[in-house]
Amino acid sequence: MPSIIKLHAISGAQDESPPCYLLQVDEFRFLLDCGWDEKFNPNFIKELKRYAGQIDAVLLSFPDQQHLGALPYMVGKCGLSCPIYATIPVYKMGQMFMYDLYQSRTNMEEFDIFSLDDVDAAFDKIIQLKYNQTITLKGKGYGLTITPLPAGHMIGGTMWKVVKMGEEDIVYAIDFNHKKERHLNGCDLEKLARPSLLITDAANCMNEQERRRVRDEKLMTNILQTLRKGGNVLIAVDTAGRVLEISHMLDQLWRNKESGLMAYSVVLLNNVSYNVVEFAKSQIEWMSDKLMKTFEGARNNPFQFKHIQLCHSISELNKVPSPKVVLASSPDMESGFSRDLFVQWCSNPLNSIIVTRRTTPGTLARILIEKETSPFTIPLEVKKRVPLEGAELDAYLRSEKGKSLSNIKRYLKDFFYKIASYPNKFFISEEYSSDESDNEMEQVALGKHDLVVKQEVKTKTGFFKSNKKQFPMYPFYEEKIKYDEYGEIVRPEDYKMTDLTLEAEEEVVNKENVQVKEEEMPAVDINEVPTKCVTTVRNLHVAAMIRFIDFEGRSDGSSLNKIVAQLKPHRLLIVKGNPESIQFMANYCRKSTDAKVLTPKTGDVVDATTETHIYQVKLTDALLSSLEFKKIKDAEIAWLDSKLAQKEVDEVIYSEDVTMSESVLGAEIPTLEPVKDLSLSHHATFINKLRLSDFMVVVKKAGYHCEFSGGILQCCNGTIALRKLESGTVTMEGCISPEYYQIRDLLYSQYAIV
């Protein structure tokens, strides 16, 4: 009895919403990815919430919001508590994605869908895996193993293989990339041949990609043109996935002395850019063979950037001289610095804005892709956080004072209570107060220090001790005056006006007709300055050049179809992608394979159970030694006539019983014995698929003359002809001659005949 396999598409089926599927194998429920769209659509999450308690394991494919965005919410707010499986880079980079997303959202609005604690809680549940590491599930999932396989696209990207012991192998592979890239290897399709169920997407099915070189040149010329005109380039990228590919490429470009780019700056801007690059540096073993080789050979860490500067805020960015290229998150431009910069830069026709991936319809990036010809005007909701001023500030301070007073009271109460409970260890209070020091208000209230002690910042990066001076008392740094042939070096910071951001902003604002719709949302910000969030709707005039250059790094249409056809799944389940592309792929696969194709809609539950019959038998040595094995490719085959041995225990183990226990399993497998009955006979079977061109090589090697003419292989001066019919049948014709039999022997040697 085969297992029951069902897939419930909670999101991401027949449209471009983020993937989120519930896969049920018998009693065990996997959640395949847990994505959330850029706008945090609450509808499907409601549906998903209902299953939170039933999910037994979550499998994550990629670290971006599309694939794990809903995880912090599910764990933090809905009580999802099962183990989550992901590769190490997905774990590390996923955290970066979520931190950046949270920070970007907080920078522009009151964001309470999830908190940083939720992110940490969610990622604590992740079990970190390596590629090709097989995990055997226990308990309810007995008999199931899961294996992550490399999928390309993003670092750590995974195709999941779920195997039900001895029978079903389910492959979940979406958004993979079969092509080798600069920093990643392509996906590993070898291990996937003939899965019983393949779950894949058709999102890219109708898109054709340009050749890599053409695409890279396009980006390069675009950047060069804009920079030479004096404009800035904004490249909207993700936080820690595809950005690695683009940043690595740009850094290499900048290193090339002939590129003429050395004079300009290139910046990686997101809230966690430093950490992303650090993590990337320590994950070389997950990257492409080429990068690994250069690292092993020359110890060049590819992510030790020479030219790319890392920035974490707009004000840091403003210190970088223009013209510049900025890689900013997020790719959808719904939030993050890419949106801020878009608002700032779009009106200047000298600038150019490059979108690198097709995001969900309705997002700013997608709107830009669809328009592509500037100039045009779009209404845009601009949200930002501004410091409180005037009356608002007073009101805020008053309410805070009340709060802090009560805080102090509470604190003092705790404090004395603590002292009372440790009468002998009074000194502990010092430690204690430093423990609590995260609360700023309390510290000020107590007046612990009025002396500011500056922490000595360690900025050394070298391996060994530098001859640094020791300061016995007060730190005194004598600044060396640096100079070049023109005299003392001018430090631009000294002459820079502060608050450049605000000014730049105001300029823009003044030019346009603005309808301000203020929402009073005062709150404590991380900057410790009371702020509020303001939402305005502005009609932005977009004059900058807009370009879409495909850096998605996913397999494109034609290859996608070929790959799926080549994998030859018994069942194919297509999720994600617009209905036309799904239809296109489904038709293609129906034509070229014998697979049963299923195309569920969002919310559908489809049954993908395969009615495979299967049982296990033991083979005796006597039986095996009586067989004549014939080699074919990497396997050997033989015809087997055998008898099931008599056994006292007549009970037969079907594979459904595999779930029970191993001891039962070992004991009752029926044994096959050889039969000596000569009356058993069978038709000979020719196994292999012959290609005439291959055969020609064989014939030539054996010393016979042969040539192709009109699809027919002519041998021995045309006395023997071989052709292949549509049906795959090979016909051999010829006059009777010794060569006929010799060629025939050669032909037979191409087959395993049993």
Next chain:
Amino acid sequence: MATKVKVESTLPAEESDLLSIRPLGAGQEVGRSCIMLEFKGKKIMLDCGIHPGLSGMDALPFVDLVEADEIDLLLISHFHLDHCGALPWFLQKTSFKGRCFMTHATKAIYRWLLSDYIKVSNIATEQMLYTEADLESSMDKIETINFHEEKDVMGVKFWAYNAGHVLGAAMFMIEIAGVKILYTGDFSRQEDRHLMAAEIPNVHPDVLITESTYGTHVHEKREERESRFTSLVNSIVTRGGRCLIPVFALGRAQELLLILDEYWSQHPELHDVPIYYASSLAKKCMAVYQTYVNAMNDKIKNQIAVSNPFVFKHISNLKGIDHFEDVGPCVVMASPGMMQSGLSRELFESWCSDHKNGVIIAGYCVEGTLAKMILSEPEEITTMAGQKVPLKMSVDYISFSAHTDYQQTRDFIKILKPPHIVLVHGEQNEMNRLKTALIREFEVDPKNKMQIYNPRNTVAVELYFRGEKTAKVMGTLAVEPPKPGNILSGILVKRNFNYLLLDPGDLGRYSDMVISQVVQRQSMHYNGPINLLQHILTQLAGPVESLEDKKLRIFGCIDLTLVDKCVTLEWIASPVNDMYADTVLAAVLQAESVEDVPKSMPSTPTKMDRMHFKECLMEMLQDMFGEDSVPKIFKGDKLHVTVDGKKADIDLEHMVVLCEEDELLQQVVQTAVSKLYNSLSPPKVDTSL
């Protein structure tokens, strides 16, 4: 699980149950680790090191005893010379064409460590095994494997666990046809400052090949060891001496640096005493240490996010002896660890005659090296130049080498419960002691049937594993549940020790194989008339089907067409059909050779002449049993024969003979009747094939 059975000599290697484990190096010795595994026709080499105490070809393991080109797989456990030192030689200078794996960190350090080794040993010996260029090109042949990642090379499955010995050190679990072998390499179950303790595999191996460097020795606690070390260093420098610590450039050195750096930062009074680390190699490999933090322990993983623990505050790099100002107390860490040659040797020779100085041996030393020799505190030593110099400096030995000790090994074995243990990588005496101790430890438990082996170099341990072979029956064949006595016929597909039994029709569904068809069409000249051909064929093959004009089907599978004096035979190829075709071909050639073609053909009987048969039968029976044994006249299909008063009934319709009295007679008559029938009846072909 393993029982001794006789191996059938006829069995091919891959079906044999014999697992042989043969140390080509590191058998009852330390150094040149190299162990051969052979099972089911697969040959695997574990490590390929050199002996640090020997040089040139002598340092190699006994690889001349195996055929390098037959080895399928070579696994390297870690980057120490005694585990990978011979690898460039083996990859470049032998006919080896299998695949070679190591972990990422190992590969990155291997490159630099061996290049350093080439440079260092160039001074000592002329007969180099390989050059920098060989090393460089060997890099392309080495593949990498991540910890826990499963690889499959021609049916051999293997994966790596963290071994804790040095960065990137791995233990390999190898599975061949269900038999699991764990090779520990060098391992340590003690977590230290930067490495995690060796992992305990969650599967039980059938054979454990473990190191036994420290035999029954028990390490002192980490804290004690560290404080002994630091106070020793302290006392040497405070008495105004120079402290030499010979170390392997990579591995334990990083651990010692972490300890010394921390100790110095806690003791400001020592800040005037410089610590030098004389290794350009370590500097080169720092990037590797900074990159592969995922292979280190959690402490480092967490710390690295804040600041890099491998950025030392009190330790300076020393480029070489030329850059060294030998003016006063100092601490110098220098490679190589056993002072065979190089900087550590030079410094030792220039310092050894001053009693204020001290040397601390911090790692394991192999027999035959200077480090091992001075541990016995000789009066004088011989320098590399050949002079005798008195040894006055203090010599201390504090083991920092991260090798398992007796306690760790014992606990490791207790958890894994392997039925077979093979000890390697240990001096003969240590190994024997460990073996005895382990046997004593585990003999208390009567259920435990653990076997421990300590083979010498080139001596194989032979184990028998009766691997149970199971096949999966799938598809049409499996529709009916298995019942004893049922006959199963189908195609058995064997791939990587997995068997699959399928109906030919299902082959395409469950495997990537394709069933094909070959059609043959042979033609030849034929001059004669068709009726002659037909006559001869009928005589040969019985009734011939006439499909259409001038097209005949013979044996139900061979189609013969005669057009314009040309006979064409067409059939679907199969061994049986080919044979029929050859027969038909012979008949055609025979017909061709008939010179005098008769005008009319005698009609060949296609039906049996029953009357004729009956007459013949009577005659035959009379010949056999005498005139009187059969009645003179009979009608219908019933006949009886009487022999010695016993009567046998013959049913001519069904060709059945029945004689209740004498079974022998029944058989004799039956045989006679059927044979006669067969010889008189026209040829009949079983066309089911």
